[in-house]
Amino acid sequence: MADLPPGVQRGFPLARLTTIRTGGPAELFARPGSLGELERLLAWAASEAIEVGVVGSGSNLLVADAGVRGLTVKLDDDLTKIEVDGTRILCGGGARLPAVASRAAQAGLAGIEFGVNIPGTVGGAVRMNANAYGGELARVLEWVDVVGAAGTERRSPRELGFGYRRSSLGAGEVVARGSFALSEASSESVKRTLGEMRARRRAAQPSGIKTFGSTFKNPDDPRAQGRTAGQLLEQAGCRGLRVGGASFSAKHANFIENHGDATTADVVSLMIEGSRRVQERFGIALEPEVQVLGPVELPRDWRRSA
Ligand SMILES: Cc1cc2nc3c(=O)[nH]c(=O)nc-3n(C[C@H](O)[C@H](O)[C@H](O)COP(=O)(O)OP(=O)(O)OC[C@H]3O[C@@H](n4cnc5c(N)ncnc54)[C@H](O)[C@@H]3O)c2cc1C
Numbered sequence: 436m437a438d439l440p441p442g443v444q445r446g447f448p449l450a451r452l453t454t455i456r457t458g459g460p461a462e463l464f465a466r467p468g469s470l471g472e473l474e475r476l477l478a479w480a481a482s483e484a485i486e487v488g489v490v491g492s493g494s495n496l497l498v499a500d501a502g503v504r505g506l507t508v509k510l511d512d513d514l515t516k517i518e519v520d521g522t523r524i525l526c527g528g529g530a531r532l533p534a535v536a537s538r539a540a541q542a543g544l545a546g547i548e549f550g551v552n553i554p555g556t557v558g559g560a561v562r563m564n565a566n567a568y569g570g571e572l573a574r575v576l577e578w579v580d581v582v583g584a585a586g587t588e589r590r591s592p593r594e595l596g597f598g599y600r601r602s603s604l605g606a607g608e609v610v611a612r613g614s615f616a617l618s619e620a621s622s623e624s625v626k627r628t629l630g631e632m633r634a635r636r637r638a639a640q641p642s643g644i645k646t647f648g649s650t651f652k653n654p655d656d657p658r659a660q661g662r663t664a665g666q667l668l669e670q671a672g673c674r675g676l677r678v679g680g681a682s683f684s685a686k687h688a689n690f691i692e693n694h695g696d697a698t699t700a701d702v703v704s705l706m707i708e709g710s711r712r713v714q715e716r717f718g719i720a721l722e723p724e725v726q727v728l729g730p731v732e733l734p735r736d737w738r739r740s741a
Pocket of ligand 1: 454488489490491492493494495496510528529552553554555556557558559560561562563564565566567604608609610611646647648649726727
């Protein structure tokens with residue numbers, strides 16, 4: 436690994452590429468700006484038996500304090516573009532969903548409004564099957580180009596194995612591009628919907644804090660009696676609970692906030708304590724929604740879901 440391909444850096448700090456701002460550096464880091472560059476990087480990594488990880492907007496990501504071995508990529512340039520083509524929107528996997536939603540509104544296209552409140556990229560949203568206020572990614576996603584060690588493959592939503600906050604994308608597979616098939620609408624009415632959705636979100640969630648959004652998935656357990664993970668955490672006394680520099684938010688108990696000096700270890704300890712309290716009080720096992728990069732110490736029964 437003495438000779439690195441052009442653009443590959445060593446020891447790149449990842450905390451600032453995440454919204455919770457914790458974790459250590461990537462052993463190797465690159466920002467591929469075109470499909471060809473991404474394909475060459477992933478082929479090189481495979482030939483050197485180097486593991487590949489990908490960071491989008493880092494809005495659902497916990498990076499190990501010890502750092503991340505192998506190559507971490509963040510899409511750039513062409514792979515962040517958004518282009519309108521009739522009623523379609525073609526995006527790089529690194530395009531931000533709120534920007535896609537705004538572009539669609541400008542162009543008088545409806546269907547992707549829910550993206551306005553998801554502070555992630557197209558690639559991150561596909562990996563996570565992101566959703567908000569009933570909008571469904573699979574309903575508007577036409578295809579994605581997925582790059583792996585062997586090159587690029589186009590997949591339809593049916594081939595992406597979508598479930599609640601998950602997909603069948605393999606480790607090291609990168610969503611490089613995607614196409615959304617939308618419907619014509621009046622630009623004014625789509626913009627109005629975006630405004631309403633933003634206002635609804637501002638009322639329900641804390642803003643301006645360092646967080647990765649929902650920590651745990653809403654449980655599919657009859658004992659929850661329809662309560663969300665946030666409601667269960669709140670009723671188990673977790674609102675405001677603090678470990679080191681991290682606490683459950685006072686406004687939304689399923690959000691963890693970094694007060695400035697939190698580590699990933701603080702966040703994980705807090706998650707363990709929150710889930711322990713919910714288990715003790717309601718007998719319900721919460722599953723993390725947040726994804727991890729690098730050797731983050733999670734309880735064994737969480738590793739399958741995270
Ligand atoms: C304030 C706040 C509100 C949120 N609200 C919502 C919400 O309403 N609904 C919702 O579903 N989520 C929500 N989230 C969570 C988050 O925004 C989504 O999960 C989003 O889809 C993550 O995208 P990302 O680009 O930030 O991915 P990251 O956090 O960077 O990564 C998440 C996972 O996706 C993988 N990944 C990232 N990019 C790619 C790519 N190009 N190809 C393949 N894999 C990739 C990463 O390796 C990782 O496994 C919220 C987060 C915050 C901070």
